[in-house]
Amino acid sequence: MTTLTRDPARTAPAGPRRSGWVPRLGGxxxxxxxxxxxxxxxxxxxTLLGALVMVHLREQMMDYLASQDASSRKSGGLPPEFEAYADRLFSxxxxxxxxxxxxGVFLGAPLIAGDLESGTAKLVTSQSVSRLRWLTMKLALPAAMLALSTAVLTAVFTWWWSPVKGLSDGLSWTxxxxxxxxTPVAYALLTFTVGVAVGLLLRRTLVSMVVxxxxxxALGFVWDQVWRxxxxxxxxxxxxxxxxxxxxxxxxxQAEQQGQGTYFLTDAGxxxxxxTCLDQMENAGAHTACLESKHVTGWSVDYLPVSQMHSMQWLGAxxxxxVTAVVVAFVILRGRKRLL
Known part of the structure; x- marks a missing residue:
């Protein structure tokens, strides 16, 4: 996603100017x-296209829900025809x-690796700009753009999902x-900085993207296993x-059941x-006698309530x-000492 077809240091003007509509930037x-x-x-x-599409799809969903008579809805659920709108949410x-x-792959990995591979980094740092200042801006500006873009898309999607999140188990918070x-903002910044660090170490764009x-x-697999x-x-x-x-x-x-399912609870807690007593299931009397011999008095079920969703997201973020801060510190320290 980077454009390195020419050396920016040779084309940069003496003073700051704007290219098209761009905030006043300098140096x-x-x-x-x-x-x-x-x-x-x-x-x-x-970002703009994605946000507009989600706004349009939400309007269609809300129009459909508004057209449904309350008596046509299932108790505590949504009309069967709503499945198409739910599928759009999932997609x-x-x-x-x-x-x-x-x-990580298309923004982070080529960010510095491309400059190292093309020689742009050597040209830029040979000018009056220090390595620290250049590295800081190389990280800060793309990270800010990425965070803003992800935040906008996430906010619009959350706005779309919020009216129906409690109406169907299929649209559960999990x-x-x-x-x-x-969470998406923190996750995107993490993978972005990881890509930058990989590019700084491997110094080759394509190899850095693959790695x-x-x-x-791997991070996604670990996250899926631990977020609960x-x-x-x-x-x-x-x-x-x-x-x-x-x-x-x-x-x-809206609670999500955890663990192996339903446990048997004894009078001792x-x-x-x-x-337990699964081998006696075919005989109801024998199964009941087996459970009574173990002093079973009821069931117990573990769950995660929806009320913990936001605290879990903030903790994960x-x-x-x-971790992102640690990776950024590594990139800055490594770049100052062994950039070229």
Whole structure:
């Protein structure tokens, strides 16, 4: 996504000026904007287009919901015809999930690797601009553009999803945890800085992009495995037995069940795995006698409530911001000592 077809130091004017509509920039800021203006304008255009598409789709969804008589809705759910609108939400949400990949591979990895490979970095740092100042601006301006773009898209998508998030289990908060709130911004900045660090180390654009892709995929796998652990797991239980007439515990609205499922709860407060007495399941009497021998008095279910969603997102984002800060420090220190 970077444009390095010519050396910006040779084409830069003596004083700051504007190319088209650009904020008044000078020095390294103007140089970075000029060098990567094609990538920046592409980012702006993609953001505006994505936001407009989501606004249009939301208007269609709201018009459809408004046209439905309250009596035509299922109790606590949405009309069956709403599935098409839900599919659009899932599709757009999945597309937004690729932002961290694009940020790391196409924006972060070539940012410095391309300059090192083409010799632009050597030319720029041989002028009056210090390495620290150049590195800082090379990181700051693309990061600011990326954060703003991601924040806008995330805000519009959250606005689209909010009216229906509590109306269907299929539109649960866990399905959109990583593409709403502050999480996408932190995630995109993390993969961007990781790509920059890889490019600084490998110094070759294509190789850096490939390696960054592998690292970002690995980060995504780890994130999918650990984000639920950011919440405080709660439980709900019963004490009226587990026979045919007993009522299982009911989870709060929009809660996500955790663990292996439903546990057996004993009178001592211990929890037994659901496979307890499984070999006696074919004989109802034997199964009941087995559970009674283990003093089972009810069920227990673990869950994550929707009320913890925002705190979990901020905690996860905080961890990502911390790692991002470490990677940025590494890039600055490494670049000052061994840039060329």
């Amino acid at each position: 390294p800021a103007w140089l970075v904007w000029r060098q990567h203006r094609a990538a920046f304008w592409t980012l702006v255009a993609a 757009v949400g999945s597309y937004l999930g690729y932002i961290p990949v694009l940020a 399905s959109f945890f990583s593409v709403t709130g502050v 960054t892709l592998g690292i970002v995929v 652990s950011l919440g405080n797991v709660m439980s709900v239980s019963t004490d009226q037995g587990v026979g045919p007439d007993a009522v299982p515990p009911e989870l709060p609205a 211990d929890r037994l795995d659901w496979t 905080g961890l990502m911001f911390a």
